[in-house]
Amino acid sequence: MPRIFSGIQPSGELHIGNWLGAVKNWVNLQHSYDTLICVVDLHAISGKYDHQSLAQRTREMAIGLLAAGVDPEQATLFVQSHVPEHSELQWLLNTVTPLGELERMTQFKDKAQRLESVPAGLLNYPVLMAADILLYRADLVPVGEDQVQHLELTREIARKWNTEFARGEAFFPEPQPILSEAKRITGLDGQAKMSKSLGNTIGLLDSPEEIWQKLRPAKTDPARVTRRDPGTPEVCNIYHLHQYFSPPETVALVAENCRGAKWGCLDCKRVLADNMIAALTPIRERALELQAEPDRVDQILGDGALTAHRIAAQTMREVHDRMGLLSPARPVLSSPAQRDPEP
Ligand code: ATP
Ligand code: MG
Numbered sequence: 647m648p649r650i651f652s653g654i655q656p657s658g659e660l661h662i663g664n665w666l667g668a669v670k671n672w673v674n675l676q677h678s679y680d681t682l683i684c685v686v687d688l689h690a691i692s693g694k695y696d697h698q699s700l701a702q703r704t705r706e707m708a709i710g711l712l713a714a715g716v717d718p719e720q721a722t723l724f725v726q727s728h729v730p731e732h733s734e735l736q737w738l739l740n741t742v743t744p745l746g747e748l749e750r751m752t753q754f755k756d757k758a759q760r761l762e763s764v765p766a767g768l769l770n771y772p773v774l775m776a777a778d779i780l781l782y783r784a785d786l787v788p789v790g791e792d793q794v795q796h797l798e799l800t801r802e803i804a805r806k807w808n809t810e811f812a813r814g815e816a817f818f819p820e821p822q823p824i825l826s827e828a829k830r831i832t833g834l835d836g837q838a839k840m841s842k843s844l845g846n847t848i849g850l851l852d853s854p855e856e857i858w859q860k861l862r863p864a865k866t867d868p869a870r871v872t873r874r875d876p877g878t879p880e881v882c883n884i885y886h887l888h889q890y891f892s893p894p895e896t897v898a899l900v901a902e903n904c905r906g907a908k909w910g911c912l913d914c915k916r917v918l919a920d921n922m923i924a925a926l927t928p929i930r931e932r933a934l935e936l937q938a939e940p941d942r943v944d945q946i947l948g949d950g951a952l953t954a955h956r957i958a959a960q961t962m963r964e965v966h967d968r969m970g971l972l973s974p975a976r977p978v979l980s981s982p983a984q985r986d987p988e989p
Contacts, residue, residue: 650679651784651821653686653726653775656703657695658842659849660710662922666828666890667790669850673715675788675824681721682782682954683711685947688726688733689774692767693757693843708943710850713933724950726778731958735777736770738965742806743773747799753792757843776800780807780818781958787821791829792839797821811968828890832883836865851933854923861919866911873910884914891921 652672654664672683685707687700704725716723726732748754748769758764775796779787780803787797804818811817830839833846840847848860866884867877879885879901888900896917903909936943966973 647678647680648785649782650675650681650786650788650824651684651779651782652682652788653684653689653778654707654711655686655690655842656700656707657690657693658703659847660707660714660851661840661842661847661849662887662890662926663790663828663831663833663840663847664842665714665850666831667826668788669711669714669716671788671824671826672711672721673717675786676717676720679786682784682957683716683721683723684726684778684954685711685724686726686774686778689771692765692771692774693761705940705943705947706937708947709933709936712936712943712946713929714850715929718946718950722950722953723946724954725947728947728951729781729955729958731781731955731962732774732777734962735781735958735965736774738969739773739777739780739803739807740770742810743776743799743803747802748772751799752795772796772799773803776803779821780804781961782954783817783819783961784821785819786824788824788826790831790839791825794823794825797823811965817964817968831890832886834860834864834883836883848922850926851930852926853930854919854927857922857926858916858919861915861922862912864915866914867904870904870907870911874907876907877904877911879904884911884918887922888914888918891918891925893921896921 650672652668654660654668660669672681675681685704687704690700690703708723708725711723712718751772754769754771757768761768775793776799779800787793789797801820804820808814808817832838833840833844834848835844835846838844838846848857852860861884864884867879867882869875870877882904885900885904888897892900900909900914900917904914
């Protein structure tokens with residue numbers, strides 16, 4: 647069965663862009679593929695972050711994913727730092743990754759320009775992402791469009807490593823992206839990609855009041871200065887969001903009422919809010935239940951880490967061997983995941 651790997655950073659709230667662009671795909675595909683889903687906490691520390699809340703945010707992200715339908719019976723859900731082979735493989739892959747390729751990554755350039763001092767971890771982020779995927783020798787990676795460039799680099803790293811250490815044989819498969827229809831959701835500012843780190847999001851677990859408070863001031867078509875000014879739905883982010891939350895007849899009505907100035911933007915947003923609330927309420931309710939059971943969530947993540955670690959350890963044995971590293975005379979117990987007993 648082909649294998650899927652994907653990840654999400656606990657860098658802020660799980661938002662509708664993550665959900666529409668990636669998480670919904672994970673939930674649909676988990677039944678047909680061998681699926682690994684990872685809360686990538688080591689990625690989330692590549693910029694400035696609050697270390698006091700990281701552990702809690704990591705668990706919250708797992709809760710959001712479980713509430714959205716990631717099923718631990720179908721998919722392996724785990725935390726990246728619980729499987730230390732991610733960091734180890736990253737180092738080994740660093741040795742075949744061209745610096746120039748890292749410097750030209752769009753996400754690096756975007757994020758770096760907002761910082762006074764750029765940590766090397768931000769530059770090396772795509773190498774860790776390559777390690778995440780290649781560690782499980784995954785075939786497919788369901789992601790949003792913003793990650794396609796990183797995935798191209800993952801394929802290049804896989805090719806280089808295979809040429810150098812596997813005599814060109816495809817030890818590491820070259821993973822392909824799976825994009826959803828909603829591959830790039832725009833933020834409520836109407837400009838940038840909806841991003842946890844930009845504060846232009848609607849949270850998947852937001853309450854009805856929070857959804858409305860965030861939608862009310864959201865950017866619409868600038869041509870609609872007053873209620874009587876006709877608009878162009880295609881340039882309005884609210885119209886695009888209707889396409890993911892409202893039934894087709896409502897989407898058609900929104901377009902007509904916008905073009906004919908029959909609705910004000912607030913009317914249009916109210917209808918969107920109601921449909922969004924209806925779609926997200928069951929997810930929010932499941933999350934509230936899980937929040938009351940943190941031990942159960944930690945148990946799921948612990949089981950996930952064990953499953954992931956077994957695959958990772960096997961890959962690393964072969965990688966060590968092919969890269970010519972001396973095997974230790976006896977197993978070295980070095981990581982929390984490795985110390986856990988086999989069931
Ligand atoms: P950050 O701002 O910290 O980078 P993020 O919101 O971009 O956070 P990530 O954890 O980087 O979220 O990405 C998780 C997944 O969600 C990835 O597959 C990514 O491509 C996808 N994704 C993120 N933002 C969007 C968006 N606006 N539209 C569609 N998919 C998205
Ligand atoms: Mg991102």
